[in-house]
Amino acid sequence: MSDALDARPYDALLLLSFGGPEGPEDVVPFLENVTRGRGIPRERLEEVGRHYYRFGGVSPINAQNRALAEALRKDFAAHGLRLPVHWGNRNWEPYLTDALRDVVRDGARRVLVLTTSAYASYSGCRQYRENLAESLAALEAEGLAPPRVDKLRHYFNHPGFLDPVTDGVLAALGRLPEAVRDGAHLAFCTHSIPTASAETSGPDGGAYVAQHLDAARVIAAAVREATGVDRPWRLVYQSRSGSPQVPWLEPDVCDHLEDLHGSGAPAVVMIPVGFVSDHMEVLYDLDTEAMAKAEELGLPAARSATVGDDPRFAAAVRELVRERAATERGERPRRCALGTLGPSHDVCPAGCCPARTPKPAAAGADSPYA
Numbered sequence: 001m002s003d004a005l006d007a008r009p010y011d012a013l014l015l016l017s018f019g020g021p022e023g024p025e026d027v028v029p030f031l032e033n034v035t036r037g038r039g040i041p042r043e044r045l046e047e048v049g050r051h052y053y054r055f056g057g058v059s060p061i062n063a064q065n066r067a068l069a070e071a072l073r074k075d076f077a078a079h080g081l082r083l084p085v086h087w088g089n090r091n092w093e094p095y096l097t098d099a100l101r102d103v104v105r106d107g108a109r110r111v112l113v114l115t116t117s118a119y120a121s122y123s124g125c126r127q128y129r130e131n132l133a134e135s136l137a138a139l140e141a142e143g144l145a146p147p148r149v150d151k152l153r154h155y156f157n158h159p160g161f162l163d164p165v166t167d168g169v170l171a172a173l174g175r176l177p178e179a180v181r182d183g184a185h186l187a188f189c190t191h192s193i194p195t196a197s198a199e200t201s202g203p204d205g206g207a208y209v210a211q212h213l214d215a216a217r218v219i220a221a222a223v224r225e226a227t228g229v230d231r232p233w234r235l236v237y238q239s240r241s242g243s244p245q246v247p248w249l250e251p252d253v254c255d256h257l258e259d260l261h262g263s264g265a266p267a268v269v270m271i272p273v274g275f276v277s278d279h280m281e282v283l284y285d286l287d288t289e290a291m292a293k294a295e296e297l298g299l300p301a302a303r304s305a306t307v308g309d310d311p312r313f314a315a316a317v318r319e320l321v322r323e324r325a326a327t328e329r330g331e332r333p334r335r336c337a338l339g340t341l342g343p344s345h346d347v348c349p350a351g352c353c354p355a356r357t358p359k360p361a362a363a364g365a366d367s368p369y370a
């Protein structure tokens, strides 16, 4: 096929995600997988278990990843990119090791990995790289030759990620009462992480917050452009866990709603810019908990959509695959990025987003695998 996109040297794309329970009996074992060795207080686990039971023990994240994998296959097929799409999770079925085993049995030697986390941080990047190293070790122990895995660069500033979020904000503004629409504040929401891991995130530190601020600035400017209204915005945090003595990024979204109300803001749009799909952290922490807080305050609020399986996001992934494949072949492709930070690094340098306890991590300069 002459107009086919060249995926060489890659043989497969692996969608790597968090995973979530798909029934009440999955909830406890899932939470045990997530929190193994991470020092989460027991009460917090029981609390988070209740979030899942409230939705029948089903997180929507797996269905969302199935839809994203389908959207990628459709987009790739429509553009002549012949690259099989596999899917595996860190914390639930289908597990990463099983997905990688399928990839190897298909004969793939070089695999590109897309994680469902757009930003740099230990939880959003290195921890997935550690999971890859563990799975490669497991395959080796089974006598299989581990493939070489590379991770796609962070896509928080790719237009195919930001444009659908902007559209979601415009739609959410449209759901607010007209009288408060122009005065609405924008609250960009992401997962809180310990301040210590925020400080050491990315190749030079501070990447987690800097990348979110860059994304938020682009979206706020695009919303201003589209509506002719300059709305105040702020980056806020949600889903804090861990021990209360350890400092995590603040302010919490619910505290921010109180501040907004106290300062006379007429309305707010909550924008889950830190997440790729409307999974449990969005459905519970924003749609349930933060919405209840807004209601209690009498603050009109709307929550905007995440990118999910938007065709523009699928197209962005195709662009990123094409870009990386060309780079690996020694070409110098165009690297698309909005905002001020520029396209992110392709290969995490040694020590990027360090863990508290060092562990082998694949798909980076410090990978023990080729």
Ligand SMILES: CC1=C(CCC(=O)O)c2cc3nc(cc4[nH]c(cc5[nH]c(cc1n2)c(C)c5CCC(=O)O)c(CCC(=O)O)c4C)C(CCC(=O)O)=C3C
Pocket: 018, 019, 020, 021, 031, 034, 035, 038, 040, 044, 045, 048, 059, 060, 061, 116, 117, 118, 121, 123, 124, 191, 192, 193, 194, 239, 240, 241, 242, 274, 279, 280, 281
């Ligand atoms: C940065 C980040 C992302 C975004 C990047 C990415 O997407 O990867 C993310 C995503 C997610 N986090 C999720 C769920 C959970 N995260 C937890 C705990 C933690 N998350 C952390 C950070 C992040 N988390 C951290 C620093 C902890 C503390 C413990 C530790 O250091 O590991 C816990 C334990 C209980 C608790 O909340 O305390 C649960 C259940 C789900 C699944 C939702 C679903 O089921 O639909 C998703 C997509």
Ligand SMILES: [Fe+2]
Pocket: 191
């Ligand atoms: Fe999390």
